[in-house]
Amino acid sequence: MALARGFADPVHDAQAVFRTVMDALARPGLVRRLACGLAPPAPLTPELAALALTLADADTPIWLDPSLAGCAAVSAFLRFHAGAPIVANPAEAAFALIADPGACPPFAAFAQGTPAYPDTSATLILALARLSEGRGLGFAGPGIRGRAQLDAAPLPPDWPERLQANHAAFPRGVDLVLTAPGRVAGLPRSAQALVPEEA
Template sequence: MTAFATGPAAGFIDPVHAAQRVFSALMRAMAEPGRVQPLASDLVPPAPLSPELAAVALALLDYETPVWLDAALAASPQVAAFLRFHTGAPVVADPGKARFAFFADGQSLPPFQAFAQGEPDNPDRSTTLVVAVARFEAEPLTLAGPGIDGTRGFGAVPLPVDFAARLEANGSAFPLGVDLILCAPGAVAALPRTVRPVAHPSVRA
């Protein structure tokens, strides 16, 4: 379990090692899109920021990474204060200027095109969407792409009803597009822009 400091704005007790553990889980998730990875977090951030969203934020954000918050997170001044205190990341109002965007409600995801898509010479200058979901499911989507042997079943709720179409359009724009990190209680999965939904399952990994 990840240790955290006590106090009104509690963060990791051992920031370096705790951030390394979270970062390793995220790298495994990115390397195997759609495969759920454990992500233990005992952080107690201000609501509605979940412990898993907070752990990802503390592992990835710093003073040079502009962050955008969805309406639910932005409505809590304590959330922005928590992120600024522990990471120094500036909170921006324009989603197109954010390197990371955090969502307390996966169902309310704006169109992916609202966020930075990267540039032809610098596709990494895009936004990574970090999204809280209630749980992961095995089957609603069938994914293919690098890091997947054949195909892989994947699902998470709640997400927008047109999520598969969004994922298809996002993959079609490669090397531009956004990457997604989905956080459920105790777990994380990633859907980088290299992944595509497919209509007919073959051999699942």
């Protein structure tokens, strides 16, 4: 089995991706362009691969959702290019790669951090089919001017409630990075989902 190539220029490519994702997390709800030039083994998307190769290393375990974990080529690609261990227990992961976001496990299954060490929580990276601004679920909070809106799919039906509960646990909770082809947006736990109240 031939191993798919990683970044053509590992240092500069990873730096560019890092700057993009940090900007996305600093400005929740704003979609950024993400060019990565990768062709990883399916169902790992180029965007998931780029973020994993940029953020993960030997000290940051990765959890793969069932669609990714079932592909040996995906695990081999990540172990070789990122050097990160793959864990079976989501609670042990620093990063979770989710290629089937509609079946995303409950946030409580992942490391939540502690009040003293909130940075020990997990970051979930989701591969979506659709990600755009200007409509969809609204958000407010640090880094958001007024109100942001994100139209993202597919996602679990209880997604707004999950986001509200995640924000309510602040400073604990998970951070979210949403990707779609050529795009990325950040939803840190500080972002508050503005769910319309039922009449």
